[in-house]
Amino acid sequence: MAVTKVVMPKLSEAMDTGKIIKWLKKEGDRVQGGDILAEIETDKADVEMEAFGAGVLRKILVGPGDRAPVGSLIAVIAEPNDDIASVIAGAASPAPAAGKPAAPASVPGATSDRSAAVPPQPRSEDPAARQPAPAKSPAGPGAGSGPQEIRREPAARPAAPVMAPVASVSHADGRIKASPLAKKVAAQRGVDLKVVQGSGPGGRIIRRDVEAATSAPAAAPAIARAMPSVTGPEYEDRPLTQIRATIAKRMPLSKAPVPHFYVTSEVVMDRAWELREELNALDGAPKISVNDLVIRACALALLQHPEVNASFQGDSVRVWHRAHIGIAVALEDGLITPVLRDCQAKSLSQIAVESRDLAERTRARKLKAHELSGATFSISNLGMFDVAEFSAIINPPEGAILAVGSVRRVPVADGDEVTVGRRMMLTISCDHRVMDGAMGARFLQTVKRYLEEPLRLLV
């Protein structure tokens, strides 16, 4: 039986390293091709990694929570009697990614029983050893803290305003320990548990810690009125999340080298709005959003204006004949643009069902790798935030992106009368290397016509 090298897969175009969230198989487990080996956090989503060979998972080289570059060896599948030492030895120890030293477990020779050469690293040590020991009550016995205060005053907390905006609290193993109730209260009040210092055993965050974290700022205004100066740290440095780091890396690669120009148009949305209401009143039919109408209109318009559905390739322009549309989905910590493929061939209801599913799975971080890349055009809709209009940054190698504002009720001149109408602003950002202003304007006109005569979207 062959030895199968398990390498960090490339799960999206922008991915250069991946982090093992957890292994779902352990060393010694028998695996079949297609079994899920591990969950991997990429720059965009959490993805399940399948096994491509059968045998026994002999060795795991990159532990949970550690990163490895794309293509590097992270595990070995083989039969129990196969010699895998050479495979492991042959693999360069994973390059230190993201400034972190390679995982100690990846040292060659760790397969042998005499692996004592590698001293166990304190990776998930007793949190108590790392957490500062809960300070005893600042005052000694009998020094003014009456017994009735004991319960109300978290004893483990120093008297200083620790709950003021602290920098994120470091947790020994990356896992935040919080009581279920504390988690629930934090979710209800929108408190990020990462910045809460736990006062329970082993640093467990308990309800009063969350309450203190929320009530502390509430007390601030009173102090602010009394004193001109504000106490507490002036700022905090938050480490980049994986998504934020990717966006930070990718956007300058778009905005700087790609010469953007923008074309804006206002769309009369009265009829589209009515049509949508009629469609949504139909029994059993999927609910259609304004964005679904825009996706459908763009898909049809892209077929008519392939020059907008195009990518710059240095010495050529690739013109796409299919409309794979990226739909920007906002998340707490960033933005992901999953791809709805072949929109030109999809009905409005199909688009509605599939785009909702895509958005929900994006928020749940359950996208599959192929759903994260391959868009030929993107749509970014900030309509739900009551935005009149905005312009978006192109996501290369796509040639254009459409920014969609809110459908607003505005006064409009109807002859000499002023009436109320529904309007929506569309702004397209175009790569000038691929197209010119007139091309963008013509495309936008077509989109506008589809939306203003929305029955066209149904045929």
Added chain:
Amino acid sequence: MAVMTYREALNLALREEMKRDPRVFVIGEEVGLYEGAYKVTQGLLKEFGPKRVVDTPIAESGFTGVGIGAAMVGLRPVVEMMTFNFALLALDQIVNSAAKMYYMSGGQYNVPIVIRGPGGPAHQLAAQHSQSMEVYFYHVPGLKVVRPSTPMDAKGLLKASIRDDNPVIFIESETLYAVKGEVPDDPDFVIPLGQAIVRREGRDVTVIAYMGMMYRAMEAAEELEKEGISVEIVDPRTLRPMDTATIIGSVRKTHRAVVVEAGAGFAGMGSEIATEITEEAFDDLDAPVERVTGENAPMPYARNLERAKTPSKERIMEAIRRVCYAERS
């Protein structure tokens, strides 16, 4: 309402039910002429005669079997175990006959029997006579298990048990027989099986305890009140069926729970209640559920060691402070 002892309340319940229903009879060792080893059956022989108050040889399996047979053909026996530790001798009758007859006869025979007597740790009764016997029975499908902590519960729950059409294990306590309390005079006062009661209201922690441990938890609660910890005490009263709704409702309010039981902890009542709470109220918990249980050892005879084996007020208080994240005062 009259004030009477737990023992008198049980006696009254038996008398009332024997008057009310001619099918009810009492059987066991020393229940007649001697009027009960703990005088629970005092006066019954005189009042109801030897056909309804039956003295037996020292043969638990035999007289429990007689009771089960009588129940199958329509009587309502109340079988007294001199102490519940002796029920081990009748375990096969109880587990294999009483509990399963209704099921195995396809519903043709039900077994409306009450098996009652004292159990749990008392005062220097040593290894064989101090066991928390309920654990042997509440595991068995088909049995109901009652542990009444007060005179009022003793009367109301014994009457409900006698009227119940299923076999009921009714375990009293030597230490509670002399406890006095108010008991309703109404001969139709019954407490339905399967209803817990909140013995003490509090805000910060729910303590679940019954029998002697309930009283000890009550003492702990009074002391902790001085430290600013407000303890709610729930007494399940019936262990099976268990009134989880009342327990969960209390935990949802206080967000913390401590279960106290006299028996050794492994797979005990505390384990079961802690699991129920975790399953039903996980998101309401601010701390892990704590158990305070007897030590994992046979009960010693020596007074000081007996105390060390059984949950003390201090250990209950420590557990409550821990789940409340409170420092010791």
